[in-house]
Amino acid sequence: MNQYLLTISIGPVQNFIAAARRTRDLWFGSYILSEVSKAAAKFIHDQGATLIFPAPENVEMLLPDSGFSVTNYILALVRTNSNPANVAACAKAAAQQRWLDFASSAIQAAGKNVITMDIWNDQINDVLEMYSAWVPLDASGNKSPEKGPLYQEARERLDLILAGRKALRNFRSAKGRAGIPKSSLDGARESVLKLDIKDSKEIRRRIKVKRQEHLDSVGLVKRCAPLPGSNQDIEFVSVVRVAADPWIRGKAKTKEGRIFFQNIARFCHSDFAPKICSDVYAEFPYDATPLYLSRLSALKNDPDMSEHHKKLAEIEKLIRHKFGQTDQPLPYYSVLMADGDRIGATLQKMRNPDEHRKFSSCLSTFSQEARSIIETQQGCLVYSGGDDVLAFLPVDRCLDAAADLSTRFSKTLQPATHDLIDKPPTMSVGIAIGHCFDPLEDLLISAQTALEDAKTGQGTNCSDEHNGLSLHYLTRGAEAIRVRDSWNNDPKGRMERWIDLLKNNLISDGAVYDLHTLAGNYSGWQMDSLNKLIAKESERLLLKKKPAGKKLSSEVLDTFKREIKEIADLDRVARELLVARHMIPSYIQAKSKAKTIKQKNANKGANKEGGGSG
Numbered sequence: 001m002n003q004y005l006l007t008i009s010i011g012p013v014q015n016f017i018a019a020a021r022r023t024r025d026l027w028f029g030s031y032i033l034s035e036v037s038k039a040a041a042k043f044i045h046d047q048g049a050t051l052i053f054p055a056p057e058n059v060e061m062l063l064p065d066s067g068f069s070v071t072n073y074i075l076a077l078v079r080t081n082s083n084p085a086n087v088a089a090c091a092k093a094a095a096q097q098r099w100l101d102f103a104s105s106a107i108q109a110a111g112k113n114v115i116t117m118d119i120w121n122d123q124i125n126d127v128l129e130m131y132s133a134w135v136p137l138d139a140s141g142n143k144s145p146e147k148g149p150l151y152q153e154a155r156e157r158l159d160l161i162l163a164g165r166k167a168l169r170n171f172r173s174a175k176g177r178a179g180i181p182k183s184s185l186d187g188a189r190e191s192v193l194k195l196d197i198k199d200s201k202e203i204r205r206r207i208k209v210k211r212q213e214h215l216d217s218v219g220l221v222k223r224c225a226p227l228p229g230s231n232q233d234i235e236f237v238s239v240v241r242v243a244a245d246p247w248i249r250g251k252a253k254t255k256e257g258r259i260f261f262q263n264i265a266r267f268c269h270s271d272f273a274p275k276i277c278s279d280v281y282a283e284f285p286y287d288a289t290p291l292y293l294s295r296l297s298a299l300k301n302d303p304d305m306s307e308h309h310k311k312l313a314e315i316e317k318l319i320r321h322k323f324g325q326t327d328q329p330l331p332y333y334s335v336l337m338a339d340g341d342r343i344g345a346t347l348q349k350m351r352n353p354d355e356h357r358k359f360s361s362c363l364s365t366f367s368q369e370a371r372s373i374i375e376t377q378q379g380c381l382v383y384s385g386g387d388d389v390l391a392f393l394p395v396d397r398c399l400d401a402a403a404d405l406s407t408r409f410s411k412t413l414q415p416a417t418h419d420l421i422d423k424p425p426t427m428s429v430g431i432a433i434g435h436c437f438d439p440l441e442d443l444l445i446s447a448q449t450a451l452e453d454a455k456t457g458q459g460t461n462c463s464d465e466h467n468g469l470s471l472h473y474l475t476r477g478a479e480a481i482r483v484r485d486s487w488n489n490d491p492k493g494r495m496e497r498w499i500d501l502l503k504n505n506l507i508s509d510g511a512v513y514d515l516h517t518l519a520g521n522y523s524g525w526q527m528d529s530l531n532k533l534i535a536k537e538s539e540r541l542l543l544k545k546k547p548a549g550k551k552l553s554s555e556v557l558d559t560f561k562r563e564i565k566e567i568a569d570l571d572r573v574a575r576e577l578l579v580a581r582h583m584i585p586s587y588i589q590a591k592s593k594a595k596t597i598k599q600k601n602a603n604k605g606a607n608k609e610g611g612g613s614g
Helices: 013-018 023-046 084-110 117-124 150-167 195-199 201-207 217-224 239-251 255-265 293-300 303-323 343-348 353-376 395-417 440-455 491-503 509-521 528-544 554-563 567-591 597-609
Strands: 002-011 050-053 073-078 129-138 332-341 380-385 388-394 426-435 468-473 481-486
Touching: 002 023, 002 084, 002 150, 013 023, 023 050, 023 073, 023 084, 023 217, 023 380, 023 388, 023 440, 050 353, 073 084, 084 117, 084 129, 084 201, 084 217, 117 217, 129 150, 150 343, 195 201, 201 217, 201 303, 239 255, 239 332, 239 388, 239 395, 239 567, 255 303, 293 303, 332 395, 332 440, 343 353, 353 380, 353 388, 353 395, 388 395, 395 426, 395 468, 395 491, 395 567, 426 440, 440 468, 440 481, 468 491, 468 567, 481 491, 481 567, 491 554, 491 567, 509 528, 509 567, 528 554, 528 567, 554 567
Parallel strands: 426 468
Antiparallel strands: 002 073, 002 129, 050 073, 332 388, 332 426, 380 388, 468 481
16 A cells, blocks of 8 residues: 655745844744644645654644744655645645645734735735645555665655756746835845835834835735734844843843833833843843944934934933943854754654654654753754754853753754764754844845855864864955864863963963964964974963963963963964953953942942052
């Protein structure tokens, strides 16, 4: 008796995830794609098929807004009495209907009066790209004496057919409109917004667009469809709030600090500081833009904010009175991207659907645990599906989150892979740290580059490829500083050691920059005879630069001797120290406690009076 192995791929990923200017665009796009895929998976399950990927514990996990994330790839075992073509067609229809539900809610929130409906109607039914393929599978056993492992062969053939189907895309006739601006998110489709809405401040606020911004149907859905379980005024966490989190945590450790944030909250308005939908940021559950004095000034000069000038002035008064001009949140945050290693090789070893389902179930478990890991580290999870994770994190928590994800991934998948493959799957993590007021898409690209570095070996034979951590620090106006190493070499522990040494003034800033200069001078040299010279020269530079006016301790010097034994070590250590140097302020802000201007002046006076006590 034959069964059918059915697969469905849903997209496009670019439209839903990659095209983003705001964190809401990014999160809601990935959420839509997951919900659409979930609708297709639920229909297949309801037809009596066995879901292989995803493999939810129960059907309730496939209900709308369940919190369970699904990738855009579905694999199932369809019964003999079911026509796989019909199952695939109806699953696609279920996915399309879920997308149309999002579109309908967006129209209701935005209002038809702001939308050019004929352009909207042309686009809305032509968004999803869904491809399917199926092959028969002998259900009598795992192997046939003549044909070998049937499930493995069926999956390989299925993947080839699906790849061929994707190559034969449905090229529908274009319906471009002359003189209509393209979407500001990706430039692929015409804007569905009426041109005269730019003159209406109220409409632009409601649909969350700037004066010169244009949105196609997908962009408008991402901006206007209500967040699950929230009203229209509740927003997704902004990168500005993530960047400010160490400062807010530090200040909120005192009663005075908590009262300060409560006072600021009284003047916050959804137009410039919307409330955010996360319990992680309970100390100040609003966009943190007004906490930056430079941004407050820009808001006051914005014509759209004229009615809020009094509120903005009160916020500025509170900040200046409490903390002065210089004590402000740091504007840097991190984007974390993680991806499993050797997943394809592991899947090729699956001998039957049961093994594959067990593996998929482990991936689903990890996907759910990833949220807890990210939120425990004060982060904001954008997407976690299968072996992929995308999240925003404060700078002082990104290393902990990366290490926790890597450890949990290997531990969760171990039961399903230990007897299948010699090298079990691991997780590589790329982190990009950048300025929260720079374009979001730039940091996303940097995070993707960091992930690629994490997966790529650094040796001449790439023996350390995969299972890596890569950290890219993007300072404004300069090239990114990049560090990368295998998790086997404990890069997190090493980075934290540099941070502690620098934070406690056990290494001078001058030594950091001198080591970086020395590494640059010898960059590209491959002479083994220079290794001893490099080690001695590094030691000389370190002893020359006295941290806090004191002699470098022998313990710290021994640490560097162990780390720097050749030219490549010097280059790695120099870059790690530079990144650690930039990360330190976030750690300091997270540990600090609120001090008023009055208290600071009192401390200065006490220091002066006691200055000669020796």
